[in-house]
Amino acid sequence: MTAAMATAPERAATGPRVVLSARGLRRDFAGFVAVNNVDLDIAHGTIHALIGPNGAGKTTVFNLLTKFLAPTSGTITLLGKDITRTPPAKVARLGVVRSFQISAIFPHLSVLDNVRVALQRPGGLGVQFWRSVSALDALTPRAMELLEQVGLADARNRPAGDLSYGRKRVLEIATTLALDPKVLLLDEPMAGMGHEDVGTVSAIIRAAASDRAVLMVEHNLDVVADLCDWITVLQRGEILAAGDYATVSSDERVKVAYLGTDNG
Amino acid sequence: MTDLTLSRESAGAAGPLQWALLALAIAALLAAPFVVYPIFLMKILCFALFACAFNLLLGYTGLLSFGHATFFGGAAYFAAHAVKVWHWPPEAGILLGVAGAAVLGLVMGFFAIRRQGIYFAMITLALAQMFYFFCVQAPFTHGEDGIQGVPRGELLGFISLHEPLNMYYFVVAVFLIGVFAVWRIVNSPFGMILRSIRENEGRAVSLGYSVANYKLAAFVMSAALAGLAGALKAIVFQFATLTDVTWQMSGEVILMTLLGGIGTMIGPIVGATLVVALQNTLATSGFPVTIATGLIFMACVLVFRRGIVGEILARLPERHSKQ
Numbered sequence A: 001m002t003a004a005m006a007t008a009p010e011r012a013a014t015g016p017r018v019v020l021s022a023r024g025l026r027r028d029f030a031g032f033v034a035v036n037n038v039d040l041d042i043a044h045g046t047i048h049a050l051i052g053p054n055g056a057g058k059t060t061v062f063n064l065l066t067k068f069l070a071p072t073s074g075t076i077t078l079l080g081k082d083i084t085r086t087p088p089a090k091v092a093r094l095g096v097v098r099s100f101q102i103s104a105i106f107p108h109l110s111v112l113d114n115v116r117v118a119l120q121r122p123g124g125l126g127v128q129f130w131r132s133v134s135a136l137d138a139l140t141p142r143a144m145e146l147l148e149q150v151g152l153a154d155a156r157n158r159p160a161g162d163l164s165y166g167r168k169r170v171l172e173i174a175t176t177l178a179l180d181p182k183v184l185l186l187d188e189p190m191a192g193m194g195h196e197d198v199g200t201v202s203a204i205i206r207a208a209a210s211d212r213a214v215l216m217v218e219h220n221l222d223v224v225a226d227l228c229d230w231i232t233v234l235q236r237g238e239i240l241a242a243g244d245y246a247t248v249s250s251d252e253r254v255k256v257a258y259l260g261t262d263n264g
Numbered sequence B: 001m002t003d004l005t006l007s008r009e010s011a012g013a014a015g016p017l018q019w020a021l022l023a024l025a026i027a028a029l030l031a032a033p034f035v036v037y038p039i040f041l042m043k044i045l046c047f048a049l050f051a052c053a054f055n056l057l058l059g060y061t062g063l064l065s066f067g068h069a070t071f072f073g074g075a076a077y078f079a080a081h082a083v084k085v086w087h088w089p090p091e092a093g094i095l096l097g098v099a100g101a102a103v104l105g106l107v108m109g110f111f112a113i114r115r116q117g118i119y120f121a122m123i124t125l126a127l128a129q130m131f132y133f134f135c136v137q138a139p140f141t142h143g144e145d146g147i148q149g150v151p152r153g154e155l156l157g158f159i160s161l162h163e164p165l166n167m168y169y170f171v172v173a174v175f176l177i178g179v180f181a182v183w184r185i186v187n188s189p190f191g192m193i194l195r196s197i198r199e200n201e202g203r204a205v206s207l208g209y210s211v212a213n214y215k216l217a218a219f220v221m222s223a224a225l226a227g228l229a230g231a232l233k234a235i236v237f238q239f240a241t242l243t244d245v246t247w248q249m250s251g252e253v254i255l256m257t258l259l260g261g262i263g264t265m266i267g268p269i270v271g272a273t274l275v276v277a278l279q280n281t282l283a284t285s286g287f288p289v290t291i292a293t294g295l296i297f298m299a300c301v302l303v304f305r306r307g308i309v310g311e312i313l314a315r316l317p318e319r320h321s322k323q
């Protein structure tokens, strides 16, 4: 644990530009400490994995970073600015955008509309109640560009709820990317996906990370090894280890706690 | 299924068939007073507009308000008072009613919007009851008597609304404007956000939408349009009474909307027409109205949850998939 606490600030000083960082993050649920003393630094241009057994507190960390839950204590800063008390929609507008463990799409809207909803806000189109919905046609080219990037252009007119599971996740990522976030938080983006989809999504995430910071929860260690520059291991709400894949995978405690339980 | 119907409806692509039906409906409205009593038609139109305004909130935003009588009845009092005591022209009285209802909506919405589901409904009910007791006590409402003998006055200073047909066509115009406003809001960029909030609130937040503000805006718009209906009713019937601010009135508009079909444009209009017609029939038969409405309510919940229009649309899958 001491090693983990030392690594995060150390890395902040020497590594690539840190965009989002957390210090001493803690969250209690009626006496139960779900997340305790978590330090994180998410850097621009990197993919950061958050791994750990089920119930370790990964989703809770996501909820804290995006302010869907208020931290019991600790601070969160975005580009040096304290956002610990900022409401969730504002955090999203500042550029920290998340996906959800259970895929979050608007099932009865078309695939195209799902993306357009995300594109709508910046131009102030969200509040225009007096205009026809055809005002959104101006966003279609950009939305189609995003859909083409993720290979969903052919499905643009289908209700999003009709897509296969894997394509729903891809749509969710495309919608998130529509906001051009500074920090992209992906909660198990590939869970339950077939091999082919995993490859597609990996490529999308890699491309997205070239110009932003990515934090992702992922159980598939092959994906983590292949994709992620930095790994933080969480266990019972606390950081067990942090470092690159080689460091973390050779850590004895990680082997026992995580690899041991998960891979038999 | 209802929602898919909705998504096509909301795509804003009204085909030639829809336009033809709309033209037919308007023609029927214009001809109707020569066949049916105008006063009965006007009552239907006022309640239909009320139900459409309510549906903006329930059907398109997913919020169940149990306090909409406040806006309907409150606006009726404001309009009646302005026209009778201050001698305002009817259109100004109606606008005051709309503005007053919007302010009441802002207050009620402010307190209710952060709560979910049944808690939201309970807060709106509690605040509506407070407004009811305010109306019982406040001198300008004249308590149990209400504001009686409101002159219909002259529209724009020269069209006498005491002339039944003038009054009727004015009501038709206001009704059409009100329904158009609901349709426009639902099929606007803003309406798109309301739909996404209803479909997945957390996702809307994560896309940066301050959901509470959107809900509050929808609440105020719904309140203002409900106020338009209430103020119009006060001018038509020339009185404003406590009946329109009771919780029963809030329940009635829920019933109309559910019966016709939530989340459809014409459902609330159909629902309001049936309920008003039923009340008129029962009023002469002696059968208790409350029992009848209770039975309808149960039928809605148990048998046809989509409402009449919703069920019909759901049974026309072919027509809709072609569009």
Ligand SMILES: Nc1ncnc2c1ncn2[C@@H]1O[C@H](COP(=O)(O)OP(=O)(O)O)[C@@H](O)[C@H]1O
Residues within 6 Å of the ligand: A029, A034, A052, A053, A054, A055, A056, A057, A058, A059, A060, A061
């Ligand atoms: N809203 C909540 N209320 C109470 N307990 C919660 C809540 N959210 C998460 N927890 C608990 O916190 C722990 C961590 O959960 P979570 O963050 O979802 O884990 P992970 O995503 O790593 O599987 C679990 O024991 C879970 O039961």
Ligand SMILES: [Mg+2]
Residues within 6 Å of the ligand: A058, A059, A060, A101
């Ligand atoms: Mg989780």
